[in-house]
Amino acid sequence: MKHDQFLTEMIRSELVEIVGQQYVSIGESDKLVYSTDWAWMPQMWLDRGQRLHPPDFIVHPGSAEEISEIMDIANKxxxxxxxxxxxxxxxxxxxxxxxxILLDTKRMNRIISIDEKSMTVTAEAGIIISQLEWAVNEKGLTFPHYAASSNCATLGGALAPRGxxxxSTKYGKAEDMVLSMQVVLPTGEIIRTPPVPQHAAGPDxxxxxxxxxxxxxxxxxxxxxxxxxPEARYLRAILFDDLTKALEAGRLMMTRRLEPFVIRLYDHASTASRVKKILGYEYQGAYMVIGFDGDPELAALQEKKAMQICSALEAQDLGREPGEKWWEHRYDxxxxxxNLKLPWMYGTTETVTTYDKIENLYWAEKRAVEEGFADLGIKFIGHFSHWFHWGVMLYSRFIVEDPPEDAQDALRLHNQIWNTAMQAVIANxxxxxxxxxxxxKLSRYMRKQYGEAWPMMLKLKKSLDPNGIMNPGKTGFGF
Ligand SMILES: Cc1cc2nc3c(=O)[nH]c(=O)nc-3n(C[C@H](O)[C@H](O)[C@H](O)COP(=O)(O)OP(=O)(O)OC[C@H]3O[C@@H](n4cnc5c(N)ncnc54)[C@H](O)[C@@H]3O)c2cc1C
Incomplete structure (x- = not known):
C-alpha cells in the first residue's frame, strides 16, 4: 500500500489509541522480519538480495475487542x-x-481454562503449541497436535490452514480436535461458534x-x-520391497481399525536418501514405521495384528530399535x-486422495516432475504420513540442487515445477x-481445484468480507 507520511501517521495514531504505543511498530527492522514467512519463494527472494513487500504497521493486539476495533480502521x-x-x-x-496491518497474535497467549472432565482446554489463539502442551501435561493430559513446528507455531496458525x-493417524488433524472458536469477522463482529462441533442445528x-x-x-x-x-508407546520398523504392498499394509491397518498412532511410509527414494542420512540406516526398499499407544495390552495386541498384515504381505520386520530411533529423531x-535449505530449490507438493487412487497419483506426479525437468537433475521423493480410514496423504517433495542464480528465473522455474506437480495431482x-x-503459493489453483463450486466460495468471501481486507491474495481470493 502506498501511504503518504500524513496518512501513515493518521492510521498509526488510531492504532496506538486501541492497543497502546508499544504494540504498534512501523520500524524498518520489524517490517523486514515480518515481510517473510517460512515459504521457499520469499526466503529465496531475500537470499538473492531482493526486497519483499513489507507490512505498513505491525500490531500486537491484546484481545478480540481490540482486533474488532482494528477491523473498523482497516475497513475505513x-x-x-x-x-x-x-x-x-x-x-x-x-x-x-x-x-x-500485520496482526501478530502472540500476545494473546493465555490459557483460559482446562476442563479435566470433558478433557478440553480453552486458550487464546496466539499461544505457542508447545506451551499449550506443557500446561496440559501437568494434568496428565496431552494436546495431540504434534506438528514438527510446535515450538514456533501458534494454535490459531494450526487451525487456520488445517494443520x-x-x-494425526489416530488423534486427528487440528481441525478434528476443535470444539468451538471465537472469531473476529472482517466486519468487526466478535462471534462464537456453537459449543460443540457435532450436532444437528443446521449446517456446519x-x-x-x-x-x-x-x-x-x-x-x-x-x-x-x-x-x-499414553501409558505405553510401541514403535516398530518394517521394510517392504514393493510400494504397492506397503500401501496395502497401511490401508488394511486403517480399514480394520487397528488404530495406529503413526504409519510413516518412505518411498524407495526417501529411504535411500533421507532415512539413510538422518537415521543412518542403509535399506533398499520402502521403510515403514508403525506405532501403537495407550493401554499396554491393547496396544501390544494391535501391534501384533498389524504385524500379521505386514508378514502376509512379505514385509521384513526390522524390530523396535529402528522404529524408536525414528520417533526420537522425527523432527530432525x-x-x-x-533440512532442505537454500541455495537448493525445493517444494513440498503434498496431497491427499483415496486408497484406490493414491498409487497412480504418486507415480503420475513423480513421472511428470522427473521427466518434465530431467535436465535439471531434479529429485522427487515422498513419504505417506497421515492415514485415514478412506485414504492417505502423500508428502511429496522436489529438490533441485543447482537452481538458477537469478531470482526471477528461480521463481519462474519454481512455479513451473509446481504447475506440473499440481496438474498431475488434480488430474489424478x-x-x-x-x-x-x-x-x-497455491492460490492460483483454487479455481481449478473447485471448478463449478468456486463462484460459491467467492460469494461467501464477498458477504463476509465486503471490502476484501482480510489477507488478500491468499487461498484464491483477490484484493
Ligand atoms: C520446520 C517446520 C515444520 C513444520 N511442520 C509442520 C507439521 O508437522 N504440520 C503442519 O501442519 N505444519 C507444519 N509446518 C507448517 C507450519 O508450521 C504450520 O502450518 C503452522 O501451523 C503454522 O502456524 P503459525 O502460527 O506459524 O502460522 P503462520 O505461519 O503465522 O500463519 C499461517 C496462516 O494462518 C493464518 N493465521 C495465523 N494465525 C491466525 C489466526 N489466529 N486466525 C486466522 N488466521 C490465522 C495466517 O494469516 C496464514 O495464512 C512446519 C513448518 C516448519 C517451518
Missing amino acids: YRIPVVPWGGGSGSQGGALPIFGG TGTV WFRLFLGAEGTFGVITEATMRLDYI FYYPPQ GGMINEHHGVGL
Whole structure:
C-alpha cells in the first residue's frame, strides 16, 4: 500500500489509541522480519538480495475487542489485515503482499481454562503449541497436535490452514480436535461458534474458518479436545520391497481399525536418501514405521495384528530399535543441519486422495516432475504420513540442487515445477494440499481445484468480507 507520511501517521495514531504505543511498530527492522514467512519463494527472494513487500504497521493486539476495533480502521481506510501466528507457514500465507496491518497474535497467549472432565482446554489463539502442551501435561493430559513446528507455531496458525501433526493417524488433524472458536469477522463482529462441533442445528458453518487461512476473519480463542498421555508407546520398523504392498499394509491397518498412532511410509527414494542420512540406516526398499499407544495390552495386541498384515504381505520386520530411533529423531528431518535449505530449490507438493487412487497419483506426479525437468537433475521423493480410514496423504517433495542464480528465473522455474506437480495431482483425483495450507503459493489453483463450486466460495468471501481486507491474495481470493 502506498501511504503518504500524513496518512501513515493518521492510521498509526488510531492504532496506538486501541492497543497502546508499544504494540504498534512501523520500524524498518520489524517490517523486514515480518515481510517473510517460512515459504521457499520469499526466503529465496531475500537470499538473492531482493526486497519483499513489507507490512505498513505491525500490531500486537491484546484481545478480540481490540482486533474488532482494528477491523473498523482497516475497513475505513481499505487497508489489508494479515493475521500472523508464528510465521512458520510454508505457503506464503502470512506474507503481507499488499502491505497494510500485520496482526501478530502472540500476545494473546493465555490459557483460559482446562476442563479435566470433558478433557478440553480453552486458550487464546496466539499461544505457542508447545506451551499449550506443557500446561496440559501437568494434568496428565496431552494436546495431540504434534506438528514438527510446535515450538514456533501458534494454535490459531494450526487451525487456520488445517494443520496435521505426527500422530494425526489416530488423534486427528487440528481441525478434528476443535470444539468451538471465537472469531473476529472482517466486519468487526466478535462471534462464537456453537459449543460443540457435532450436532444437528443446521449446517456446519463453524468449519468455514478452518482452512480459510485468515481470509474469513481472525480466530482469537479455541476450545480444543485433549487426550490422556499414553501409558505405553510401541514403535516398530518394517521394510517392504514393493510400494504397492506397503500401501496395502497401511490401508488394511486403517480399514480394520487397528488404530495406529503413526504409519510413516518412505518411498524407495526417501529411504535411500533421507532415512539413510538422518537415521543412518542403509535399506533398499520402502521403510515403514508403525506405532501403537495407550493401554499396554491393547496396544501390544494391535501391534501384533498389524504385524500379521505386514508378514502376509512379505514385509521384513526390522524390530523396535529402528522404529524408536525414528520417533526420537522425527523432527530432525525438518531442522538444520538435516533440512532442505537454500541455495537448493525445493517444494513440498503434498496431497491427499483415496486408497484406490493414491498409487497412480504418486507415480503420475513423480513421472511428470522427473521427466518434465530431467535436465535439471531434479529429485522427487515422498513419504505417506497421515492415514485415514478412506485414504492417505502423500508428502511429496522436489529438490533441485543447482537452481538458477537469478531470482526471477528461480521463481519462474519454481512455479513451473509446481504447475506440473499440481496438474498431475488434480488430474489424478488429489487435493492440492493436505495440511500446509494454500497461502499465496497455491492460490492460483483454487479455481481449478473447485471448478463449478468456486463462484460459491467467492460469494461467501464477498458477504463476509465486503471490502476484501482480510489477507488478500491468499487461498484464491483477490484484493
Ligand atoms: C520446520 C517446520 C515444520 C513444520 N511442520 C509442520 C507439521 O508437522 N504440520 C503442519 O501442519 N505444519 C507444519 N509446518 C507448517 C507450519 O508450521 C504450520 O502450518 C503452522 O501451523 C503454522 O502456524 P503459525 O502460527 O506459524 O502460522 P503462520 O505461519 O503465522 O500463519 C499461517 C496462516 O494462518 C493464518 N493465521 C495465523 N494465525 C491466525 C489466526 N489466529 N486466525 C486466522 N488466521 C490465522 C495466517 O494469516 C496464514 O495464512 C512446519 C513448518 C516448519 C517451518
